Amino acid sequence: MEEQFQLLFDKMKIEIQKQSNDLKESLTKNIMDRMDEKLNPMIEENRILKQKISNLENEIEYLKKEKRSNNIVIYGLEESEKSTSELFQNVKDIFKRDLDLSVEQNEMNRLYRLGKRNENKHRPVLFSFTNGWKKDEIVKNKKSLKGIFIAEDYSKEVIEKRKALLPQLLEEKKKGNITFMKYDKLIVKGPNTDKRKRELSSSPQSSSTNNPKKQQTISSIKTNRTNAFDLMRTRSNSLSGGSSHNKL
Structure with a gap:
């Protein structure tokens, strides 16, 4: 009999503990939900205020920049x-x-x-x-x-940023890149091609040396031109000789 009472008591104890846990979880959830209901508008308001502050800071920075x-x-x-x-x-x-x-x-x-x-x-x-x-x-x-x-x-903040970027600017220029500072930003536009173009271009003398076919063509044109003048001169001489022979 006592054993049955003990078992019943244990079951009741377990059930009460379970109900207590359920009640605790339910109360905690209700409290958290109510807190969220009150906190969410405050969180959203805080986000909006932060955005407004950020916009105002940007406007102030723009006005300071325009003033200078x-x-x-x-x-x-x-x-x-x-x-x-x-x-x-x-x-x-x-x-x-x-x-x-x-x-x-x-x-x-x-x-x-x-x-x-x-x-x-x-x-x-x-x-x-x-x-x-x-x-x-x-x-x-x-x-x-x-x-x-x-x-x-520039403002002191911008001057400090430009000083900090100076070593990087010099390094990029050593690499042959077109680099310059624009306000507080470093602009890198890739390699400077002007120097390479000058190196690739050569004098007329070197180009003719490097192109034997072109040189040969030019020589051929000059030879043909000379032969054409010689031919015209020969025909002129023969015509003048023929006319004098007829007169005689």
């Missing part, structure tokens, strides 16, 4: 001016002398020295143009400038 797009930085210009007007006149004279390019005061947006005054070296000059084409024309012909050096106006 019409700027140049002039290095090596002697710091002898006493006013912005004198500084502008010095820069204007250099552009006219070296580039034959006239820059008027109404084309200048801003012009000033960068950094704190230093007696040991000349501070760089930032020149901001009101239009982009004049700035592009100066940058395109900057190698003709004497005594000064011109660079694009």
